Amino acid sequence: MSSSKLTRRGLIKTSAIAAGAGLALPTYLRADGHSGFTNAPTGDTVTLGFNVPQSGPYAEEGADELRAYELAVEHLNGGGDGGMMNTFSSKALQGNGIMGKKVEYVTGDTQTKSDAARASAKSMIEKDGAVMITGGSSSGVAVAVQALCQEAGVIFMAGLTHSNDTTGKDKKANGFRHFFNSYMSGAALAPILSANYGNDRKAYHLTADYNWGYTTEEAVRTSTEALGWETVAAVKTPLTQTDFSSYIAPVLQSGADVLVLNHYGGNMVNSLTNAVQFGLRDKQVNGKNFEIIVPLYSRLMAKGAGANVKGIFGSTNWHWSLQDEGSKAFVKSFGTKYGFPPSQAAHTCYVQALLYADAVERGGSFNPCAVGEALKDFQFDGMGNGPTLYRGEDHQCFKDVLVVKGKENPESEFDLLEIVEVTPAAQVTYDASIFGGDLGECNPGA
Amino acid sequence: MFGLNKRDTGLIAIVTVLVILAPFILNPFPEGSAMAQFNAGYPDLMQRFVIFGIFAIGFNLLFGLTGYLSFGHAAFLGVGSYGAIWMLKLFSLNVIPSIIMGVIVAGIFALAVGFVSLRRSGIYFSILTLAFAQMSYALAYSVLTPITGGETGLQIKSTDSPLLSNLEPGEIGRASLFGLDMRSSFEIEMGDWLFTFNTGYYLAGIVMILAFYLAIRITRSPFGMMLRAIKSNQQRLNYTGLNARPYTLAVFVISGMYAGLAGGLMVAMDTQVGPERMFWTASGEVVLMTILGGAGTLIGPVLGAGFIKYMENIISKINKGILEQWFAFMPDGIEDLLITLVYPFVGKGWHLTLGLMFMAVVIFLPGGLVEGGQRIGRVFRRRDRKSEHAEADAAKQRNTPAE
Numbered sequence: 001m002s003s004s005k006l007t008r009r010g011l012i013k014t015s016a017i018a019a020g021a022g023l024a025l026p027t028y029l030r031a032d033g034h035s036g037f038t039n040a041p042t043g044d045t046v047t048l049g050f051n052v053p054q055s056g057p058y059a060e061e062g063a064d065e066l067r068a069y070e071l072a073v074e075h076l077n078g079g080g081d082g083g084m085m086n087t088f089s090s091k092a093l094q095g096n097g098i099m100g101k102k103v104e105y106v107t108g109d110t111q112t113k114s115d116a117a118r119a120s121a122k123s124m125i126e127k128d129g130a131v132m133i134t135g136g137s138s139s140g141v142a143v144a145v146q147a148l149c150q151e152a153g154v155i156f157m158a159g160l161t162h163s164n165d166t167t168g169k170d171k172k173a174n175g176f177r178h179f180f181n182s183y184m185s186g187a188a189l190a191p192i193l194s195a196n197y198g199n200d201r202k203a204y205h206l207t208a209d210y211n212w213g214y215t216t217e218e219a220v221r222t223s224t225e226a227l228g229w230e231t232v233a234a235v236k237t238p239l240t241q242t243d244f245s246s247y248i249a250p251v252l253q254s255g256a257d258v259l260v261l262n263h264y265g266g267n268m269v270n271s272l273t274n275a276v277q278f279g280l281r282d283k284q285v286n287g288k289n290f291e292i293i294v295p296l297y298s299r300l301m302a303k304g305a306g307a308n309v310k311g312i313f314g315s316t317n318w319h320w321s322l323q324d325e326g327s328k329a330f331v332k333s334f335g336t337k338y339g340f341p342p343s344q345a346a347h348t349c350y351v352q353a354l355l356y357a358d359a360v361e362r363g364g365s366f367n368p369c370a371v372g373e374a375l376k377d378f379q380f381d382g383m384g385n386g387p388t389l390y391r392g393e394d395h396q397c398f399k400d401v402l403v404v405k406g407k408e409n410p411e412s413e414f415d416l417l418e419i420v421e422v423t424p425a426a427q428v429t430y431d432a433s434i435f436g437g438d439l440g441e442c443n444p445g446a
Numbered sequence: 447m448f449g450l451n452k453r454d455t456g457l458i459a460i461v462t463v464l465v466i467l468a469p470f471i472l473n474p475f476p477e478g479s480a481m482a483q484f485n486a487g488y489p490d491l492m493q494r495f496v497i498f499g500i501f502a503i504g505f506n507l508l509f510g511l512t513g514y515l516s517f518g519h520a521a522f523l524g525v526g527s528y529g530a531i532w533m534l535k536l537f538s539l540n541v542i543p544s545i546i547m548g549v550i551v552a553g554i555f556a557l558a559v560g561f562v563s564l565r566r567s568g569i570y571f572s573i574l575t576l577a578f579a580q581m582s583y584a585l586a587y588s589v590l591t592p593i594t595g596g597e598t599g600l601q602i603k604s605t606d607s608p609l610l611s612n613l614e615p616g617e618i619g620r621a622s623l624f625g626l627d628m629r630s631s632f633e634i635e636m637g638d639w640l641f642t643f644n645t646g647y648y649l650a651g652i653v654m655i656l657a658f659y660l661a662i663r664i665t666r667s668p669f670g671m672m673l674r675a676i677k678s679n680q681q682r683l684n685y686t687g688l689n690a691r692p693y694t695l696a697v698f699v700i701s702g703m704y705a706g707l708a709g710g711l712m713v714a715m716d717t718q719v720g721p722e723r724m725f726w727t728a729s730g731e732v733v734l735m736t737i738l739g740g741a742g743t744l745i746g747p748v749l750g751a752g753f754i755k756y757m758e759n760i761i762s763k764i765n766k767g768i769l770e771q772w773f774a775f776m777p778d779g780i781e782d783l784l785i786t787l788v789y790p791f792v793g794k795g796w797h798l799t800l801g802l803m804f805m806a807v808v809i810f811l812p813g814g815l816v817e818g819g820q821r822i823g824r825v826f827r828r829r830d831r832k833s834e835h836a837e838a839d840a841a842k843q844r845n846t847p848a849e
Contacts, residue, residue, distance in 0.1 A: 114722060239587065
């Protein structure tokens with residue numbers, strides 16, 4: 001957005017006189033000249049935009065994200081117990097806001113629709129003067145808002161988005177993602193599957209018929225076929241499907257002995273429930289126990305599927321039961337404030353907010369290019385995922401991936417997943433060029 | 447003037463003035479004040495006001511005049527958007543061809559849908575259009591991913607180099623009007639007030655005025671009279687030996703083209719399309735807009751569109767922190783009480799507020815916001831029985847059943 005305005009304070013006196021004359025003062029100067037980027041914070045506060053789904057299918061994740069952001073703002077402004085700021089390896093943050101400016105925020109509802117998300121993000125940028133937008137709980141929204149931020153010249157810190165595209169073919173210089181992706185899920189799951197289920201399996205995929213589903217199916221297929229598994233069939237299911245019985249029945253006839261559910265949210269809850277009700281897990285096929293795999297797990301989904309998740313493998317970005325210092329500090333301050341443990345969506349959003357603030361401090365400016373430079377190839381620790389790298393080529397974080405399993409004997413309604421394996425980052429790292437796309441140049445706007 | 451009677455000239459003059467002065471009218475509160483939350487004069491929302499205004503005007507031509515309730519109008523908006531963005535990606539970054547393309551594609555699609563759907567009327571027609579729209583949504587979301595980009599939609603990428611442009615390699619194209627960037631704007635600051643004048647908004651505004659003018663001409667034409675005849679009694683029309691189908695199909699296509707125009711403009715303002723634009727809730731929204739503003743009236747749908755978009759973009763952004771700021775001057779107990787009372791109606795509760803307002807309008811002002819305006823007007827003018835009120839005239843039509 002190229003916008004121009006009169007110098008702010010200097011003209012107030014003059015325009016007090018001119019205001020009565022209506023459209024006087026047609027002269028205007030290139031305003032942001034003094035700062036050189038969109039929405040440069042001028043006063044003693046800085047505004048961040050938290051754009052999360054507050055209505056629609058992912059409203060629950062959105063609410064948890066917003067809680068995490070409020071906690072992050074509190075910590076950045078020096079309130080609360082400081083949470084992960086104390087365990088974060090970079091010590092640039094002082095608890096006095098960002099670069100001495102108090103952090104304020106505006107919120108918006110993405111409705112999990114690209115249009116609504118962009119409208120909301122635009123109003124944050126155009127009206128509220130937000131210098132960074134963050135949040136979201138779906139890849140479609142993340143890609144749409146990321147492109148908007150690239151055009152407008154502000155930083156986008158993605159929330160929960162798992163599709164390869166966000167930092168693959170749709171990557172942008174102004175966008176950053178801390179969450180892991182489909183490729184990493186596949187790579188992390190493969191060794192565990194091989195160890196537990198052997199290398200001689202026949203897999204049947206049910207895939208949600210949209211972008212995230214495709215990339216996840218492809219990732220799991222590639223990594224399991226490398227083990228020697230055979231893919232019998234891959235069937236696409238409509239996103240709006242709620243009853244999957246008609247998709248489950250053919251699985252039994254296909255001769256497959258593993259069912260992969262590339263579903264997320266309500267889809268996964270329903271398809272898994274159907275599969276278990278059909279007794280798939282009690283079946284013996286090809287002399288082996290029939291197994292089900294869910295590549296992307298979240299605690300909220302496990303809660304929805306109830307007892308059906310027991311013993312089922314999947315991957316996740318973070319889980320509150322992790323015992324490192326960072327996770328413990330985060331779970332403690334989140335739990336103290338809200339009374340229950342945070343979800344992985346909350347974690348990634350909290351971390352993104354802190355990483356942004358830290359990058360501004362280290363880069364010495366709110367300018368998106370300075371922030372991008374500070375985050376590029378940035379290595380950090382103490383944020384709950386072990387040593388992590390923000391790769392410069394595609395602005396994707398590389399860190400350990402958790403392989404989890406539905407817990408057999410949960411102790412509480414939050415204690416639904418157990419960590420089976422922490423797959424080291426090296427094993428899930430890939431070459432930045434494999435998904436195509438072009439990062440482009442950072443755009444400071446103005 | 448321009449073939450309009452005095453009253454309609456007045457109406458279009460008012461609309462023109464409102465469109466031109468919108469940056470002032472919508473920003474009544476000084477920057478930084480507590481009320482600045484309610485300012486709507488930023489480019490994105492102003493663009494949405496006029497674009498959805500066009501969409502609603504077009505919808506009203508069909509629904510308000512013939513009484514055919516299309517429940518799948520968002521499909522035309524979406525199809526128009528896809529047409530427009532492909533034009534930007536492949537042909538030229540100038541928005542004119544892409545907007546025209548949006549209109550053409552939506553028109554052709556409306557012809558196909560209308561040809562099938564208009565064989566039925568009433569609820570069956572509504573269901574058919576709804577089915578077509580949901581089908582288009584599902585197709586765009588998954589099966590047609592190569593053309594529509596699926597869930598993630600389409601954007602202008604750095605790899606796109608339209609035929610009639612000379613972009614540097616790696617440069618991302620920007621939609622423009624003969625070199626005038628749609629997103630450029632200049633701001634005037636007066637005292638504490640900040641007014642933004644955006645190129646894209648004024649383009650959309652001019653198009654809306656033209657669309658509004660065309661809608662008046664259609665409404666006042668013999669063709670418009672025919673459409674109203676269809677609404678008041680289609681059977682009688684059939685018995686007089688007139689075939690209503692060509693008329694309904696024509697207005698259905700015109701209405702679809704209006705939607706395509708709105709879709710094309712949306713792409714011109716913000717170069718991105720996603721399939722949610724065609725979801726049935728989007729179709730429902732335009733029905734709400736029209737009824738809320740006053741179906742069958744000329745200006746009603748525009749008001750309704752503005753009202754709903756305002757709620758969606760302004761009320762939904764009021765969060766707890768802002769409420770705390772507002773009520774901070776009150777004693778603690780009362781402050782908490784007020785926040786608890788108000789909070790469910792703002793932020794994510796904006797749907798609730800909108801629903802209540804909609805109910806209030808439908809119950810107390812069946813003619814929509816326009817009727818509200820008329821009632822207020824009547825209080826001030828005593829002798830208005832004589833003057834034939836264009837809006838009231840049209841609104842009366844509304845109350846007659848469709849079949």
